[in-house]
Amino acid sequence: MEAQTDIQSYLERGKQALAEGQPREAAIAFAHAAQIDPENPKVHLGLAEANLGLGDYRVVTLACKKVQELQPEGGPESLLAQALLALLEKRYDQALAQVDQYIAQEPANAYAHALRSYLLQALGQYYDAGLARSRAARLSYGGRFERAFPPLEDSFGYRGVSSSPSPSAPTSPSQPLPQEQAPWSQRSQLQRQITRGRFILSRYPRLVTNALIAINVGVFLAEAFLSQSLFIDENVLYQLGGEVSQVGDYWRIFTAMFLHANILHIFLNMFSLFLIGSATELFYGKIRYLIIYLASGIVGGLATYFLMPTTVLSVGASGAIFGVFGALGAFYIMNRRALGPFGQGAIINWLFWLGLNLALGFAPGSNIAVSDHIGGLITGLVLGFLLGRPLERRFL
Numbered sequence: 001m002e003a004q005t006d007i008q009s010y011l012e013r014g015k016q017a018l019a020e021g022q023p024r025e026a027a028i029a030f031a032h033a034a035q036i037d038p039e040n041p042k043v044h045l046g047l048a049e050a051n052l053g054l055g056d057y058r059v060v061t062l063a064c065k066k067v068q069e070l071q072p073e074g075g076p077e078s079l080l081a082q083a084l085l086a087l088l089e090k091r092y093d094q095a096l097a098q099v100d101q102y103i104a105q106e107p108a109n110a111y112a113h114a115l116r117s118y119l120l121q122a123l124g125q126y127y128d129a130g131l132a133r134s135r136a137a138r139l140s141y142g143g144r145f146e147r148a149f150p151p152l153e154d155s156f157g158y159r160g161v162s163s164s165p166s167p168s169a170p171t172s173p174s175q176p177l178p179q180e181q182a183p184w185s186q187r188s189q190l191q192r193q194i195t196r197g198r199f200i201l202s203r204y205p206r207l208v209t210n211a212l213i214a215i216n217v218g219v220f221l222a223e224a225f226l227s228q229s230l231f232i233d234e235n236v237l238y239q240l241g242g243e244v245s246q247v248g249d250y251w252r253i254f255t256a257m258f259l260h261a262n263i264l265h266i267f268l269n270m271f272s273l274f275l276i277g278s279a280t281e282l283f284y285g286k287i288r289y290l291i292i293y294l295a296s297g298i299v300g301g302l303a304t305y306f307l308m309p310t311t312v313l314s315v316g317a318s319g320a321i322f323g324v325f326g327a328l329g330a331f332y333i334m335n336r337r338a339l340g341p342f343g344q345g346a347i348i349n350w351l352f353w354l355g356l357n358l359a360l361g362f363a364p365g366s367n368i369a370v371s372d373h374i375g376g377l378i379t380g381l382v383l384g385f386l387l388g389r390p391l392e393r394r395f396l
Helices: 002-019 024-034 041-054 056-072 076-088 093-105 110-122 126-139 190-204 207-226 234-240 252-258 263-284 286-309 317-333 336-362 370-387
Strands: none
Touching: 002 024, 002 041, 002 110, 024 041, 024 263, 041 056, 041 076, 056 076, 076 093, 076 110, 093 110, 093 252, 110 126, 110 207, 207 234, 207 252, 207 286, 252 286, 263 286, 263 317, 286 370, 317 336, 317 370, 336 370
């Protein structure tokens, strides 16, 4: 029941973001929903709608086909997916007929009325287009659906946007569309490969997080095999790259972040990474997320190297995970206004868990390398602010 509530919440956020002319934020919301239920046709239809606004027409096509695959016998979402595919091929009459069929089943969908307005304008039926646009605005509580659809060409060849033109939209044939909004047939082979790659990666939103967990678990299994126990022998940890302060083996700063001392150690770290890494990977993207993870682990290791006693063997991914946690907090802080009440609650929740984890680190007998945690946390916060992309407007 809770998962269904979360999906509905993300779907509503995505719809409102589209209505407010923020297709990128809509794509983020729909991607969240895809993490929870990747077999939901409404989720893939939302991704198609968001990417139509972003100009990723190849992604639109693949997402629409996924909707049709999930509804082989037809359904409301399949109808709208067919309409979007027809739109891409400029078969506006056919697209309009399918939108009308959809509206007959789902009359309260504001996006469908905005799409109908776009198609009517493409067919030169401006009066009816205005009526449909007004209905879309009323159903979305004032939404204008800017940047939700591709530019149109009038009979003189000039380009425009069907509803509430975007300031960034081209206004003359001498000003071509940006490459990311160009039709698929006009893109270079490299651009097509990049688009395909982005779509494939978007279908695996936890790809880097899952890969990091798999690497850490694989290394731990090797440790357990060599130690013949789930409580890893210190000699094995040292031979595999455990960090000892100020001994000169700087490479151990990197390798130590993939080693763990026992089954509880790796379980707590990987469980934490799974919980916070997935959202952070989505917010920052896979490459920047990986940079944050590795850089935080290295800086945390450096702090441990210079501050911990030379008799202590240090291992664990805690510094890297605290960095990911710091980047997540940076995202919430940076977008506190755009996220509204949700952002304020997220920051309070983040501060609570931060304080709790730091308190546990300073507790007597905790056997936790606090310097690693703090070094990773500060690195994650700094990189989070440097690499993050602020949301342009509120979309919740």
